[in-house]
Amino acid sequence: HVLSVFILVSCRCSEKEKNPLYWNSAAQHTLQNALSLQELNKNIAKNLILFLGDGMGISTVTAARILKGQLSGHSGEETQLEMDKFPYVALAKTYNTNAQVADSAGTATAYLCGVKANEGTVGVSAAAIRGQCNTTYGNEVTSILKWAKDAGKSVGIVTTTRVNHATPSAAYAHCVNREWLSDAEMPLEALQEGCKDIALQLFENIPNIDVIMGGGRKYMFPSNMSDVEYPGEHKHMGTRRDGRNLVEEWKDRFKNHVTYYVWNRKDLLAINPNNVDSMLGLFEPGDFPYDLERNVETDPSLTEMVETAIKILRKNPQGFYLLVEGGRIDHGHHEGKAKQALHETVELDRAIGRAGLLTSIHDTLTVVTADHSHVFNFGGYTPRGNPIFGLAPMLSDVDQKPFTSILYGNGPGYKIVNGVRENVSAVDYKQNNYQAQSAVPLRLETHGGEDVAIFSKGPMAHLLHGVKEQNYIPHVMAYAACIGQNRLHCRSFSNRGPQFPASLAKAMLLC
Ligand SMILES: *[C@@H]1O[C@H](CO)[C@@H](O)[C@H](O)[C@H]1NC(C)=O
Ligand SMILES: *[C@@H]1O[C@H](CO)[C@@H](O)[C@H](O)[C@H]1NC(C)=O
Ligand SMILES: *[C@@H]1O[C@H](CO)[C@@H](O)[C@H](O)[C@H]1NC(C)=O
Ligand SMILES: [Zn+2]
Numbered sequence: 355h356v357l358s359v360f361i362l363v364s365c366r367c368s369e370k371e372k373n374p375l376y377w378n379s380a381a382q383h384t385l386q387n388a389l390s391l392q393e394l395n396k397n398i399a400k401n402l403i404l405f406l407g408d409g410m411g412i413s414t415v416t417a418a419r420i421l422k423g424q425l426s427g428h429s430g431e432e433t434q435l436e437m438d439k440f441p442y443v444a445l446a447k448t449y450n451t452n453a454q455v456a457d458s459a460g461t462a463t464a465y466l467c468g469v470k471a472n473e474g475t476v477g478v479s480a481a482a483i484r485g486q487c488n489t490t491y492g493n494e495v496t497s498i499l500k501w502a503k504d505a506g507k508s509v510g511i512v513t514t515t516r517v518n519h520a521t522p523s524a525a526y527a528h529c530v531n532r533e534w535l536s537d538a539e540m541p542l543e544a545l546q547e548g549c550k551d552i553a554l555q556l557f558e559n560i561p562n563i564d565v566i567m568g569g570g571r572k573y574m575f576p577s578n579m580s581d582v583e584y585p586g587e588h589k590h591m592g593t594r595r596d597g598r599n600l601v602e603e604w605k606d607r608f609k610n611h612v613t614y615y616v617w618n619r620k621d622l623l624a625i626n627p628n629n630v631d632s633m634l635g636l637f638e639p640g641d642f643p644y645d646l647e648r649n650v651e652t653d654p655s656l657t658e659m660v661e662t663a664i665k666i667l668r669k670n671p672q673g674f675y676l677l678v679e680g681g682r683i684d685h686g687h688h689e690g691k692a693k694q695a696l697h698e699t700v701e702l703d704r705a706i707g708r709a710g711l712l713t714s715i716h717d718t719l720t721v722v723t724a725d726h727s728h729v730f731n732f733g734g735y736t737p738r739g740n741p742i743f744g745l746a747p748m749l750s751d752v753d754q755k756p757f758t759s760i761l762y763g764n765g766p767g768y769k770i771v772n773g774v775r776e777n778v779s780a781v782d783y784k785q786n787n788y789q790a791q792s793a794v795p796l797r798l799e800t801h802g803g804e805d806v807a808i809f810s811k812g813p814m815a816h817l818l819h820g821v822k823e824q825n826y827i828p829h830v831m832a833y834a835a836c837i838g839q840n841r842l843h844c845r846s847f848s849n850r851g852p853q854f855p856a857s858l859a860k861a862m863l864l865c
Contacts, residue, residue, distance in 0.1 A: 368429070368738070391441055391816075398844065399719035399813040399834040400673035402502065403664075403709055404827075405437075406465070407702050408458055408521055409684030409695070411727025412807055417692070417760070418699035420742045425700070429739030436707035437722045440809035442816055446824040447805055448726045451480035455803040458684065459532040461725035462524035464825035466497040466677070468832075476520060476552075477528040485531045487544035494528040498828040500560055501838040502675035508564040508667040509674060512659045514642040514698070515681030516570025518552040521725065525677055526563065527555035536573040538593040557600050562608070562632060565663045565676075567654075569638035571617065574600040581639050582617055583652060590639040604634055619654040627665035635659065644682055644694045645701045646786050656680060657705040664712045673717070673835070678705060687728040688798045690767035690789035692760045693743055695730070719812035719834045721827060727802035729763030729792075743784050758783050762792035765799025 370376045407414070415435065423433030450460035453473040463471035463478070474484040482493040499509045511522045520532045529552050534540045536551045550558070553573040556566070572581060575592030576599060584590040594600075601615055611631040616622050622635055637653050645655065654662075660678055667674035680702030686695025706722060713720070734746025736759045745756045755777050767789035769776035775791070782788065792799065808827065810818040814834035818827070832838030 387441075394816050395715065395813050397716055397813040398836050399717065399831070401507075401668070401713060401718040402498070402673075402675045402831050402835050403678065403713070403718065403720045404465070404498075404676070404831070405678045405680070405702065405706050405709075405720070405722040406462075406521055407680045407683050407699060407722070407724045408515070409687050409726060409728050409801065410680065410699055410702070410724035410806070411730065411802055411804065413731045414683060414687070414695065414699055414724075414728065415807060417730075417732055417742055418696045418703065421696045422700050422703065424739075424742060430742065431738065435703045436710060437703060437809045440720070440722065440811040440815070442810045442818055444808040444810070444818045445805040445821045446723060446808050446827070447821065448724075448824050449803070455801050456726045457532075457801065458520035458725050459524065461824060462521045463495065464823075465723065465725070465827045466499065466524045467495040468498070468825050468828040468838075469495045470823065470825050471495075474532050475530050476524040476532055477526070478530060482530050487530060487547040487549035490528055490530050490549060497525045498832055498838065499525040499563070499675055499677060501832055502835070503560055503562075505835075505837040506670075506672040507674050507835075507837070508670040508672075509560070510565030510663045510667050510676045511563060511568070511679075512565070512656070512663050512676065513568035513679035513681045514645075514656055515568060515679065515685075516573065516641055517566055517568040517636070518556055518570050518573055519568075519641070519681060521679045521681060522568065522677060523552045523556075526559050527552045528559070529555065535570070536593045537595050538577065553594075553600060554598075557604055564632050564670075564674075565666050567633070567635035567637070567659045567663060568679075568681075569636065569641045571601075571636035572639040574636065584639065601634065601636070608632055618652045619650065619658070620652075622654050622658065622662060625662065627662055628669070630666050633662070633666055641682060641685070644686065644698065644786075646694060646697045655704075656701050657708045660705040661708050661712065664709060668712070675835075678702075678709075680705070684728070687730050687762075688765075688800075689787075690762055690765040690792060690799050691787050692730065692762075692790050693784075693786050693788065695728075696742070715812045717813065719815060719831060720810065721815075721818065721831060722807075722809040723827065724806040725824075727804050727806055729765070729800055729802045731761060731763075732759045733761075734759045741784070743788075745778070745783075755779075758790055760790045762790055762799050763802075764794040764796045765789070765792040766795070766797055767792045767799075768795035 419435045420430035423430030448456045450456045450473040451470050457473040459476045460471045460473040478493045482489040503509045513522050518535050534551050536553045572593050576594045576597045579592040581590040613632040615634045683695050683698040808818050817830045836844035
């Protein structure tokens with residue numbers, strides 16, 4: 355019964371799809387677009403943007419696409435995400451040097467520093483051992499954010515997690531343990547051996563990261579300091595044992611710059627980015643709340659942060675490098691809360707669209723990828739337009755109960771009630787925090803091991819194609835921007851000789 359109703363509805367709303375002309379002309383249009391790509395964009399990338407969906411595996415991308423379409427009243431499958439519009443796609447192999455299924459720290463070292471590393475470590479090679487401070491020295495590797503800064507570009511970091519969390523930290527820190535967020539999280543031995551916490555490294559290693567926006571405020575303040583937004587809440591107090599106030603130190607450092615420190619959305623939106631040189635925005639003591647539960651008074655959306663960041667950074671005539679992390683896709687999945695994870699993904703995609711409006715493919719290389727996947731999937735022969743958080747159209751032919759299309763391989767959604775699988779008809783599986791069923795009970799669902807997608811557009815985007823190691827990504831981005839290690843192809847450009855190709859001349863004019 356249910357099935358026949360669905361088929362009736364979906365056929366009614368997609369009458370045009372019955373006509374071969376519809377599919378043929380759409381495919382012909384796509385073919386023309388593909389043919390136009392044969393003339394490669396070999397401009398120099400003045401600007402580089404990396405969008406990183408933490409935990410945004412391919413199943414997450416597909417489900418988020420359907421959600422995005424359904425949020426605007428369509429059946430969803432035919433919708434295009436902003437990232438779907440990018441002309442080039444590759445696959446990244448995500449394993450860490452010591453892990454088949456990767457974590458966010460080792461992978462961040464790969465796609466930011468160009469070197470695969472051990473899980474749990476950031477900005478150090480695989481010769482460094484997790485948690486062993488004395489294996490840091492001599493094994494540091496630098497990131498594309500630093501290469502860009504060294505080349506005179508402006509640089510920025512925007513995330514919905516703590517700014518000293520695994521993903522952003524590989525851009526500036528060298529740390530054998532991703533958990534060393536401030537000195538309070540570090541063992542005494544590591545401090546005695548001279549290792550520095552990640553928050554401190556954010557301000558000390560690369561002295562002027564022009565834009566820093568995200569959460570993680572408490573790691574910047576001394577442990578006797580109450581939080582500005584949650585005064586009197588003990589868990590949100592500063593954590594630093596060394597008594598330092600890194601925000602005051604940051605403000606003091608740039609006496610002859612126009613700098614802004616902001617901690618809420620209102621102050622962020624009141625800023626005129628044209629008059630700002632450097633900006634530090636710390637909007638939460640820890641991670642942001644999920645976008646679905648965001649306090650719109652105090653926390654900006656990821657899209658708003660990206661827009662402000664680009665407007666500040668793009669004033670540099672030498673261009674910029676921007677790292678944007680949609681950091682809580684991963685958290686939604688770990689909690690088995692697919693609805694949170696997918697709404698986070700839709701918001702990341704909105705930020706990608708906004709960045710596209712503020713930049714040009716002629717001088718900006720934009721890459722969208724993930725660090726790793728999750729054991730998240732959806733299936734069950736659902737009909738066209740089935741609500742992405744809905745049920746499969748049949749009962750299990752084993753336990754005679756319904757099941758949601760979205761399921762996890764493991765995680766907190768494992769539900770056995772009185773010895774049998776929970777009957778989801780009796781629960782509200784469409785609520786924001788519903789935890790989809792999993793095959794194996796775990797307090798936190800795990801990462802997945804399959805490849806992730808790399809979407810790219812702009813100068814040299816075509817170099818991201820095929821199945822590649824994840825650490826290849828910053829090598830391409832640096833090559834495209836003529837920064838970092840291989841710049842031979844840029845020589846004619848820097849000599850300003852008469853022989854350089856027209857595309858380079860064009861890039862120069864744009865500068
Ligand atoms: C490094 O530290 C570890 C303990 O974390 C210790 O066992 C080892 O001997 C130290 N190595 C050196 C070369 O100091
Ligand atoms: C925190 O401790 C330092 C050093 O003892 C002191 O100077 C400062 O006033 C204290 N701050 C607060 C908010 O209690
Ligand atoms: C599952 O719950 C629904 C609604 O409460 C009920 O109609 C159905 O019989 C239940 N199925 C089983 C196998 O218990
Ligand atoms: Zn994770």
